[in-house]
Amino acid sequence: MKRKIILALISYGFSEDFAKMVVAVSAFETNYWTSRIYRKNHNMFGMKHPGIRTTVSLGEKNGHAFYQNNNNSIKDFVMYLRYFGYIVEYYNDIYKFVVEMDSKGYFESDFSDYYTGVLRCYSKLFGIESKEPIKPIYTL
DSSP states (O other), X not given: OHHHHHHHHHHTTOOHHHHHHHHHHHHHHHTTTTXXXXXXXXXXXXXXXXXXXXXXXXXXXXXXXXXXSHHHHHHHHHHHHHXXXXXXXXXXXXXXXXXXXXXXXXXXXXXXXXXXXXXXXXXXXXXXXXXXXXXXXXXX
């Protein structure tokens, strides 16, 4: 699954390094692609059906967006990134990316739990310990 996401994101013009961070987010959001929302909705990122931006989501099911397939879920995540103006070149580490996601209201969990979870997924998926230290809790 991780390779499919990386290749798709590269095809949208993102770097492999950034794509790996997105894979870690996807793995965390779906418990390594085993969650009910992923299995029933083809929702790889825990996305809600958007009300204000263009989407390829087919609507809402089980409280989350549902998609025709995994490719559309990836496409919708890219649409989300572009709509909310993520400056992808800025995110050279997971911490900065998760801080930005938090500032845009992407996730509902506690920041430190989300950041630590994504960091652990990254380390597990890519067989390396991240060089990033666990950073202090970000507060707005």
